Structure formats: C-alpha cells, structure tokens
Amino acid sequence: MAYQVILPAAGLGKRMRAGKNKLLLELNGMPVLVHTLRVFEEDEACTGIILATHPQDDREITGLLKKYRILKVLNLVPGGDERQHSIYNALRTVKTDGIILVHDAARPFIRKGHIHRLAQKADETGAAIIGVPAKDTMKKVKDGVVVETVERASLWAVQTPQAFRISILKKAYERADQEHFLGTDDASLVERLGYPVSIVEGDYDNIKLTTPEDLYFAEAILEKRKRLEQGRQA
Template identity: 60%
Template sequence: MEYEVIIPAAGKGKRMGADRNKLLLTIDGKPVIIHTLQVFEEDPLCKGIILAVSPDDRKVLEGLLAEYSIHKVVAMAEGGKERQQSVYHALLHATASIVMVHDGARPFIQQAAIHELAEQAFQTGAAIAGVPVKDTMKVIREGTVAHTIDRSSLWSIQTPQAFRLSLLLKANQEAVKNGFNGTDDASLLEQIGEKVQVVEADYDNIKLTTKEDLFFAEAILKKRKSGC
C-alpha cells in the first residue's frame, strides 16, 4: 500500500541539551534526520516525504537533502509552535490516500513495520506502532507509591502512525476547533471516537530525546552493522 509520510523536523533539542535542532546532530558521522529520511527514501511504497521545518533550519536541511541524495521530499511546510501544528501544516500538502506521521528522531524503524502500518490504515483507517511495556508501572503521588498498574494491557507507543488522509484531516480540524492538544496524532482520532489499531514494532525504534539516547543509537547501529 503506497503512502506519504510527514516528518516534523522543527524542534529545538532542549531536552537533548543541544545548541541546535537535535535532528542535525550526528550519529555514525551522519545527521539524525538523514538516517530517518533514508529509511523512507529507500522504501518503494513511500511516494513522498513532507517535512515541517523551522525557517532557521530550512537552508541547512535543503543542503543536506542535496548532499545525501534525498529526492522524495515533495514539500517543506512551516513548523508551528507545537508539534501538532507542524503536522497540520504539513498535512495540507498531502495527496496520498494513506499518510503516516513519523518522528524525525526515530531513525531505526523497520520497513516491515511500516508496510504493516500502511496496510492496517488502509483496511481500518488508523494504525500506530508500539511495543508492550517491560517495566513495572506504578502510580506515584507526592513521592510515594499509590498503586501498581497491571502492565499486561499497557503498550509504549511509537511512530510511525498511519491514517487515511481524510480521517487525519478531520481529526486535526476538530482539534483546532475544540482547542484540543493531543499527546500524539492518534489521540486526535480517539477524541472524535475513531478506533486505532496497534502494530507491534520493536524496541530498537527509540526516539532520540536525551544525550544518553545518542549512545544507545550508536549501539543499535553497531548491532545492525554486525548483522545481529
């Protein structure tokens, strides 16, 4: 199932403690955003990439696209103050019936999971990547344990998140009208009563958020190069 992918890339890298957009930091000698873009550049089912970017980063990103031969970027939308605004701005450029939203800071998503998400979104309307949580989960109040949560039904949600274009547009428009700011794109669909399927991805599909994550990223790359 063919699709387009939206990649919000307008962040500032505050939690990373970086002096620039964290997507411009390098792992294995290459910017994070390029690692991510190459996943979709190399996927024959991806018919276009739409970036949401800060005006401050636009020229730098255009240079990187040329340097690394990324040809599938069909539009660069202006990033908003919040991620949700960036996605909505980018969504207005989408034309494919299936559209995905993927974090620029998740460079390790596997093609098999992407294809399963596209197929599930085509069949049901919405599908998101995730993995079952491994840690014990507790509710903490004022520094003490209130209770332990049964983790058997808990999943850690990732991206990509895949949708029928019409559904994601509707959900975003309703969110704007109602002043709703979701924690992810799927939450906008949940807000209007739409069902969302889950596709199991893998634990390597981490989001690079803190400095420590860069070390994990290097380890994942090393593991993949060794064929493990």
C-alpha cells in the first residue's frame, strides 16, 4: 500500500535539555532524525517524505539529507508554534489523494511491517493508529487523591505513525483550524468529525525520545536489534 509521510521535526526538545533540536543528537553515531528517515527511505511503499522544520535547522538538515543520501524528501516546510500547526503546514502542500502517515520524527524504531499493516488498515477504513495495550494499572487522580481505578483491558498507549486518507485528514485539520481547536494527536481531530478510527497493535520498542533517559533505552533497543540480526545471519 503506497503512502506519503509527514514528519514534524521543528520541536525545540526542551525536555531533552540538549540545547539544540533533539533530532540532531547522535544515536549510535548517526542523528536521530536520520535513523527515522532511513526507515521510510528504505521502504518501497513510501513515495515521499515531507519534513516540517525550524528554519534555523534547515541548513544542517539539508546537509544530512545529502550526506546520508535521503532522496525521498519532497520538501521542507516551516514548522509552527505547535506540532499541529507544523503538520497542517505540511499537509497543505499535498496535492494528491491516497494514504498519508504522520509520524513523530523522534520515534526511530517503528518497524516496516507495522507501517504496512497501518497503511493497509487506513486504506480500508479511512483512519488508523498504532498503539500497544497498557501494561500498568491506571488510576484517575484529582487534587492528589485517587478518584477511581480505571479498567485497564480497554486502554491503549497510542504511538505514531497515524494513517489516514488524505481527504479525511485535510477535512479534520481545516475544521480544527476554523474552530481554533488544538488536539492531542491527529486522530483526535478526525474523531471530532465522527469518523471511526481503527487501531493496529505495534510493539513497545516504538518509543519516543523525549528525555535524556530515553537515549539509554534507545541504545539498548539498537543493541537488541543488532544481536537479533547477528543471530539470523549465524
């Protein structure tokens, strides 16, 4: 199932406390952004990548695209003050229909098989997200006091990519823009229109790199994948 993908990459990453865009930090000798871009660059189903960036990073990012031979990036568009604004800026450059994914550029461990299942589900239903069942007991808290223990079986931790028919996502973003609504994710905008959103189960490795501690988990995931690959080749 062919698709395009939007990667919002304009965040300042304040929680990473790196003093620069966290996507430009190196992970195993290569910038986080390049790890993520390579997933889509090497996926034959991906027909194009749109990057929403901060202008101050454009020169460095352009250099990385050239250095690592990332050829599927269609263009760089200016990011906005919020992630939602960045995605809308990117979405407005898309002139075709079909399937589009929105993926956090700080999630470099998404698997190609999960991407394909997600894109296929979005083609069938119009909107699909990826996530994993909640592991922990969940409690609703108010003013520092537990109000109730939430039934866990129906709770999922939502990740990205999220996949949509382009026409549906554009309609959702246009409505949100008109009504000055800021959602928690792309699916929340689509849900406001009354469209059902399907979910595809992913895996727990698909973490978002947000804090310095996450880099330790990222190194461990890379090492695990390296060992698995060596095992398959043995």
